[in-house]
Amino acid sequence: MKMKFVTFRGGIHPPEAKEATEHLKTEKAVEPTIVVIPMQQHIGAPCEPIVQAGEIVKVGQKIGEAQGFVSAPVHSSVSGIVKAVTDVPVATGNEALAVIIESDGKNEIDPSIKPKGDIEKLQPKEIVDAIKEAGIVGMGGATFPTHVKLSPPPEKNIDTIILNGAECEPYLTTDHRLMLEKPEEIVYGLKAMMKAVGVKKAYIGIENNKPDAIEVMLKAIEKEDEIKVVALQTKYPQGGEKQLIYAVTNKEVPSGGLPMEVGVIVSNVATAAQIALTIKTGMPLIERVATVTGKAIKNPKNILFKIGTPVNKLIEECGGYATTPGKLILGGPMMGNAQHTDEIPAVKGTSGILVFDQEQAKQPNPRNCIRCARCVEICPANLQPLYISENSLANRMEQAENYRALDCIECGSCSYVCPARRPLLPSIRVAKNQIIAKKREQKNNK
Ligand code: SF4
Ligand code: SF4
Numbered sequence: 001m002k003m004k005f006v007t008f009r010g011g012i013h014p015p016e017a018k019e020a021t022e023h024l025k026t027e028k029a030v031e032p033t034i035v036v037i038p039m040q041q042h043i044g045a046p047c048e049p050i051v052q053a054g055e056i057v058k059v060g061q062k063i064g065e066a067q068g069f070v071s072a073p074v075h076s077s078v079s080g081i082v083k084a085v086t087d088v089p090v091a092t093g094n095e096a097l098a099v100i101i102e103s104d105g106k107n108e109i110d111p112s113i114k115p116k117g118d119i120e121k122l123q124p125k126e127i128v129d130a131i132k133e134a135g136i137v138g139m140g141g142a143t144f145p146t147h148v149k150l151s152p153p154p155e156k157n158i159d160t161i162i163l164n165g166a167e168c169e170p171y172l173t174t175d176h177r178l179m180l181e182k183p184e185e186i187v188y189g190l191k192a193m194m195k196a197v198g199v200k201k202a203y204i205g206i207e208n209n210k211p212d213a214i215e216v217m218l219k220a221i222e223k224e225d226e227i228k229v230v231a232l233q234t235k236y237p238q239g240g241e242k243q244l245i246y247a248v249t250n251k252e253v254p255s256g257g258l259p260m261e262v263g264v265i266v267s268n269v270a271t272a273a274q275i276a277l278t279i280k281t282g283m284p285l286i287e288r289v290a291t292v293t294g295k296a297i298k299n300p301k302n303i304l305f306k307i308g309t310p311v312n313k314l315i316e317e318c319g320g321y322a323t324t325p326g327k328l329i330l331g332g333p334m335m336g337n338a339q340h341t342d343e344i345p346a347v348k349g350t351s352g353i354l355v356f357d358q359e360q361a362k363q364p365n366p367r368n369c370i371r372c373a374r375c376v377e378i379c380p381a382n383l384q385p386l387y388i389s390e391n392s393l394a395n396r397m398e399q400a401e402n403y404r405a406l407d408c409i410e411c412g413s414c415s416y417v418c419p420a421r422r423p424l425l426p427s428i429r430v431a432k433n434q435i436i437a438k439k440r441e442q443k444n445n446k
Contacts, residue, residue, distance in 0.1 A: 003183045005233040005293055006230060006231075006232055006247045007232060007233035007235055007238065008240075008242075008247050008379045008380055009246075009380065009382070010242040010379050010380040010413070011235040011378060011380050011413060012235070012378050012417055013234055013235055014333075014334070015115070015170060016209060017170045017178070018171060018173050019242050020293050020300040021171075021293050021301065021302050022173045022204075022302045024173075024300075024301060024305050025177070025181065025302070026177050026181060026289050027301055027302065027304065028303075029304060029314060030317065031078070031300065031307070032078065032103060032305075032306055032309040032310070033102065033103055033304055034083070034100065034101070034102055035076075035078050035103065035308030035309060035345070036099075036100050036308050036310060037063065037064070037075055037076065037077065037098055037099045037100075037101065038087055038090050038308075039086070039097045039098060039099070040097075041072070041074060041143060041147055041347040041348040042071065042072040042137040042144070043070070043142070043143055043144045043145070044068065044070035044071040044144075044148075045066070045068045045070065045071040046067065046071070046096070046097065047065055047066055047067060047071065047072075047073055047074050048065050049085045050062065050064065050065050051063045051082050051085070052085060054081065054082060055081070055082045056080070056081055056082075057078075057080065057081075058076065058079045058108045058109060059076060059077065059107055059108060059113075059286065060109055060112070060113040060282075060284055061075060061110040061112070062074070062075050062284075063075060063076050063099050063101075066132075069148065071145065072135040073133065073284075074099075074135050074307075075134075075135060075285070075286050076088050076099075076101055077286035077287060077307045077308055078101055078103035078104075078107065079103065079104055079108040080101050080103040080104040081101065082100070082101055083101065083102050085098070086100065088344075088345070089341060089343065089344050090344055090345065090347075090351070091330045091337055091339060092249075092283050092337070093117060093337075093340065098345065099177070101308070104134050112180065113284075114281055114282045115278075115279070115281055116130045116278065116279045116280075116282055116348055119188070119191055119192045119279060122195070122279070122398070124198060127192050127193075127196040128147050128151060128196050130279060131146050131275055131278065132147035133282050134278040134284035134285055134307035135348075136271060136274050136275060136278065136284075137271075137285070139270035139274060139285075139349070139351070140175070140239065140271070140351065141349050142268075143349040145383045146267065146271055148181055149265055150265070156260045156263070157385040158197050158198075158260060158263050158264070158265055159199060159201060159263045159264075160199060160202065160264045160265070161194055161203075161267065162202070162249075162262060162265070162267075163202065163204040163266075163267055163268070164244055164266055164267065164269065164270075165186075165204050165205060165206040165207075165210075165213065165217070166205055166206065166207045166232055166238040166239035166244060167207065167210070167334075168207060168235070168236045168238040168239040168240075169236070169239070169293065169331070169333065169334055169335065169351075169352070170236075170332060170333055170334065171293050171332055171354055172291045172351055172352045173291050173302055174204050174288075174289040174290060174291050174302055175268065175270055175291075175351075176210050177288060177289065177302045178269055178273055178289065179217055179269055182273050184220055184276075185272070185273040185276040185277065186204070186217070186276070187217075187220045187221055187227065187278075188272075188279075189271070189272030189274065189275035189276035189279075190204070191224075191227075191276065192275050192279055197265060199265075200226050201226055202218055202227045202228070204227065204228070204229045204230065205230045205232050205238075205244050206229060206230070206231060207231075207233070207235075208231045208232065208233060208234055209237055210308055214231055217229045232244075232247055237335075237380055237409065237411040237413065240380060241266045242381070244266060245259055245262060245264050255407050256407065262358050265295045276442070285307070285348055287305060287306050287307060288305070288307065290302075290305060290350075291352045293352070293358075294354045294356050295322070295355075295359075296321050296323050296324070296355040296356060296357045297315065297321070297355050298318060298320055298321065298322040299319035300318060301317070301318050303317065304316070305346055307345075307347060307348060308345045308346070309345065309346050310343060310344070311328075311344050311350075311353055313342070314346055314353060315342060317441040321355065322357075322358050324357070324358055325356070325358075326355075326357050326358035326359065326360060326361025327356040327361035328342055328353070328355050328361070329354040329355075330349075330350055330354075331349075331350070331354075332351070332352055332354065333354060334411060334412040334413075335411060335412060336354060343439050353420060364421045365421065366420060366421045367420040367421065367422075369420055370419065372419060374417045374418065374419065375414035375417060375422075378413050378414065379412065380407055380409070381404075381407045381408055382407075383405075383408060384403055385414035385424045386422070386424070387399075388404075388427075388428050388431060389423070389427040389428055389431075391403065391431070392405070392427040392428060392430050393427050397431055397435055397438070400428075400431035400435065401435050405431040405432050406427050406432060406436070408425075408432060410428070410429060
């Protein structure tokens with residue numbers, strides 16, 4: 001079939017580096033002996049633990065209660081005994097409260113886990129409630145609670161859902177494998193989302209470096225008149241929400257606005273598959289797939305793991321380190337978070353565990369900006385990264401804000417192309433954090 005490949009303005013094409021895992025079937029990780037389940041694995045308020053040391057828990061049992069609407073409960077991924085409820089190091093680089101559970105290896109399912117019924121019969125609110133209770137969050141890595149996305153204010157006229165199957169980050173192949181291995185689940189989950197919001201039009205956007213996934217998903221939607229598969233040009237950050245919306249619908253989300261301003265909700269293919277699982281079986285989000293890869297990993301894999309499995313255990317399952325590791329990143333190389341240690345739990349947002357060798361991890365020294373404007377040409381958010389960065393480094397945050405620092409989607413493309421190796425993204429992040437903190441302070445003082 002001939003397809004037109006759509007895209008957005010700007011962007012880059014870094015080496016894809018997916019060949020180590022893109023053809024490997026997803027493998028199930030061995031049962032962890034210990035899981036460390038943080039109470040905050042989502043954007044929003046952290047959960048309150050509702051179990052104590054010494055308590056017996058089952059698979060799927062709720063162990064952390066959401067606090068407020070923008071929050072998501074957490075559940076046990078194993079059956080066993082709670083060893084402690086305590087602060088542990090997590091992927092943010094800080095410590096956070098977590099429930100530590102020793103697995104009994106029996107995988108006894110909590111009696112509360114029951115199928116939710118057929119989506120044809122479920123009411124929209126019942127679907128949203130099931131998603132909320134299952135602790136489902138954006139599994140592309142953003143971890144925004146999905147029930148919040150599916151509950152737009154009544155004045156917003158949502159008419160389109162776009163499923164993100166772009167997986168534009170180098171190295172990562174979990175969404176690619178999921179589309180090949182569970183296409184029906186993805187479509188079922190998408191239909192549940194459409195019913196929840198009352199939407200009659202949906203797209204699944206897939207980059208054209210995954211022709212097999214495009215083919216499989218086209219087949220999966222053969223009988224679905226309201227769903228289309230859109231082939232996207234392979235370009236980073238094609239999976240960014242605003243970039244994806246523009247590529248698929250030609251609509252531009254206004255500066256500072258959300259996708260709902262243009263009537264669109266964007267979700268990830270993995271989130272859709274989890275929604276299908278929850279509706280069909282009642283099981284909350286207790287496991288997910290991550291790509292464990294990079295030059296310093298002996299046997300890269302796509303691995304289905306239980307939430308809370310320590311990262312070093314998943315690396316061990318991939319044969320361990322092939323060489324002295326230089327850098328560990330959770331997520332992809334462009335937007336993921338560098339880690340100081342592998343003794344942290346893999347969580348709901350862990351789409352990748354990437355380990356560079358020492359050579360790849362080397363950071364060249366930054367030189368003066370040569371005003372080449374390459375960062376401006378490629379910025380997908382239409383910003384002038386050099387000026388935001390300059391103002392941030394000089395602590396002129398108001399000017400950085402005037403240059404629309406808050407519109408930066410933190411894709412890292414500017415840092416990637418800069419011939420002077422300027423620390424563009426890190427300095428822009430500092431500006432964003434300070435501007436947001438100041439706004440919050442001003443709001444609290446009102
Ligand atoms: S300024 Fe932000 S959005 Fe623009 S290229 Fe840099 S990181 Fe990406
Ligand atoms: S790409 Fe680097 S050197 Fe070129 S204008 Fe931007 S900051 Fe300056």
